[in-house]
Amino acid sequence: MTEMLLEDLPGVGPATAEKLREAGFNSIEAVAVASPAELGATAEIGEATAAKIINAARQAADIGGFETGDMVFERRQHIGKINTGCIEFNEMMGGGIESQSITEIYGEFGSGKTQVGHQLAVNVQLSPEQGGLGGSVIIIDTENTFRPDRIQQMVEGKANELGIELDYEDFLKNIHVARAFNSNHQILLVDSAMDLANELKDSDKPVRLLIVDSLTAHFRAEYIGRGTLADRQQKLNKHLHGLQRFANLNNAAVLVTNQVMSKPDAFFGDPTKPIGGHILGHTATFRLYIRKSKGDKRIVKLVDSPNLPEGEAVLSVTRDGIVDA
Structure with missing residues (x-):
């Protein structure tokens, strides 16, 4: 999953990916932990679009869901x-x-x-x-x-x-x-x-x-x-x-x-x-x-x-x- 590129996210074309990288979002994980307002402002995209991109990144990076205590312990x-x-x-x-x-x-x-x-x-x-x-x-x-x-x-x-x-x-x-x-x-x-x-x-x-x-x-x-x-x-x-x-x-x-x-x-x-x-x-x-x-x-x-x-x-x-x- 870590080898996924920003361009692989739905709604992220080459131009948007370039803007995200310029704003410091170089990986799927970095996008996944951002807020829609922060991503929208830095990458010059609408908040609704930013929210969709973040949700897709969270699913791809497996971030943001619930996990059991033993999984946290393992991590x-x-x-x-x-x-x-x-x-x-x-x-x-x-x-x-x-x-x-x-x-x-x-x-x-x-x-x-x-x-x-x-x-x-x-x-x-x-x-x-x-x-x-x-x-x-x-x-x-x-x-x-x-x-x-x-x-x-x-x-x-x-x-x-x-x-x-x-x-x-x-x-x-x-x-x-x-x-x-x-x-x-x-x-x-x-x-x-x-x-x-x-x-x-x-x-x-x-x-x-x-x-x-x-x-x-x-x-x-x-x-x-x-x-x-x-x-x-x-x-x-x-x-x-x-x-x-x-x-x-x-x-x-x-x-x-x-x-x-x-x-x-x-x-x-x-x-x-x-x-x-x-x-x-x-x-x-x-x-x-x-x-x-x-x-x-x-x-x-x-x-x-x-x-x-x-x-x-x-x-x-x-x-x-x-x-x-």
Whole structure:
């Protein structure tokens, strides 16, 4: 079924297929999970026509119907886990950072969010036996935080840990970085990431990880005051659904970092709260809170998960990367 072309769908001629591809709908699965309004607007076709095309794509791709729990269980066996580099962290996450999911990590500046992202960008490229997914990485960098020399240090640390030779230049070649200059550009880069993932699908390093660092920086800077809150949340919601679709279609893990705000009226407990509101809280599959501890130690708390209990893990951020504390 996956080998079906867009032209094989009823009502899709060569011209419509070309418009769909230009709009980023390169596969039957991508069309099947789109909404009629979205497909109609991007491909310049009527909503009624778009609905017919989507229904045909859903039938062809076998998406959208009911299935039994054992079928879902069987499908979940294909989900991959990326080793975080820390045993305690892995155990808390049920084996590592999960593919087909959005994992959000929030914390104040300097807490180690970007360090976790860099470490996963290295680890995902390792073979499954070594704790990776044998894939490449896409990074949408909104705060100019990606550092190739940090990747070099982490690769050298991983080589020492595994007792094998690893070439950091090979790792850097499999990391595709794009700088996002505003929130609109950030959303468009997810479409570009989808195109790149389709190009690399049949290569020896398909895309298995997408990192957005940070998810909310541009939204926070551009939408100021309560009057713009509804627009910001609507746009953020669309962006998150684009990321979830990327994760599902490519069996990839999505890691987003998030900024925090301080609640000065909080008399008890931790006054730091993630921004992005309920929309981000509901859409992220796993929600992690990272905070500083003594020296190079960091405490990561699993705040929300559909299948794992709340827990805490202690890790260290060293020259060699994320390691056991």
